[in-house]
Amino acid sequence: SKKPVRVAVTGAAGQIGYALLFRIASGEMLGKDQPVILQLLEVPMEKAQEALKGVIMELEDCAFPLLVGIEAHSDPMTAFKDTDYALLVGSRPRGPGMERAELLSINGAIFTAQGKALNAVASRDVRVLVVGNPANTNAYIAMKAAPDLPAKNFTAMLRLDHNRAASQIAAKTGKPVAAIEKLAVWGNHSPTMYADYRFATIGGESVKDMINDEAWNRDVFLPTVGKRGAAIIAARGLSSAASAANAAIDHMRDWALGTNGAWVTMGIPSNGEYGIPAETMFGYPVTCEGGEYKIVEGLAIDAFSQECINKTLAELEGEKDGVKHLL
Ligand code: NAX
Helix, strand or coil, X not given: CCCCEEEEEECCCXXXXXXXXXXXXXXXXXXCCCCEXXXXXXXXXXXXXXXXXXXXXXXXXHCCCCEEEEEEECCHHHHCCCCCEEEECCCCCCCCCCCHHHHHHHHHHHHHHXXXXXXXXXXXXXXXXXCCCCHHHHHHHHHHCXXXXXXXXXXXXXXXXXXXXXXXXXXXXXXXXXXXXXXXXXXXXXXXXXXXXXCCEECCEEHHHHHCCHHHHHHHHHHHHHCHHHHHHHHHCCCCCHHHHHXXXXXXXXXXXXXXXXXXXXXXXXXXXXXXXXXXEEEEEEEEECCEEEECCCCCCCHHHHHHXXXXXXXXXXXXXXXXXXX
16 A cells, blocks of 8 residues: 655644545545545644644544544644645635735745745655635745745645636536636636636537637626635635635645646746746646646737736736745
């Protein structure tokens, strides 16, 4: 049988953690033959640590055959020890009346500390996914704080946007969601992201031709996908959790086990592809194979798409600017 791998999850007692940990432990992320050790991080506050204990009791009570170890931590320097995968879910969400600069600086401190800890103690090959918002900029901060680790191993979650877009297209075309190929989401995990179905196909047929409605793309599809998080908060009174956890599982599973040629979206550090400045943590269409992702290159960018990409890039550059004093 396979050697266990270490999976660190931060914010483990939160909403997304509760929807995520049981699926990692059951083998949905890394495969039904891959034993895992969970290294769970929460803030040191007693309430959070108590809640984490409760989650661990439930994990134990599932008696998952693949779950061969569970650890509770309050310090990233121990939580990330030798970890092979790190899912950075915990962050400080924007509170009422909180200024953007304040949000960026609180999270800047969290992700600088976590990046440094990964740099110091994680596996040299650790694969990192940042879910906590602002996800792209938090991933960028962690990457910059971990100079001894490969920058390409730091990623941000755009997969929820990708899955939301796929689901809207399935509803519009009346086709099964699993039949949609070659979808892309560019940019920041925020309402500025650009979900792009110009290259998408269903059964070899162009989705753009099937829909054939530019006004729907601009006035319905993009705003629906962009504002989906807010719509869920309005309906549920809480932000998306199960769908976010599901997207995190999809992101890590595809990265680790491959996509067989299928396109998925990952937030990854740019090497200048599509004119995005190097190191920008940007959503790109990728394929994965052998534990590595590869950007889908050579796609034509028309004027409308360029405008959308410029807008989401400008937002990311603004966030980057807001944290540069921390790096
Ligand atoms: P919760 O508030 O339910 O849970 C967050 C947990 O993180 C809390 O238990 C908190 O104690 C812990 N935490 C905070 N700072 C920490 C730190 N420095 N180290 C360890 N743990 C820490 O939030 P939840 O609904 O689980 O959402 C978590 C994050 O995901 C939020 O930032 C949220 O904005 C973000 N999201 C990102 C999405 C994406 O697509 N990238 C979508 C869903 C979600 O909104």
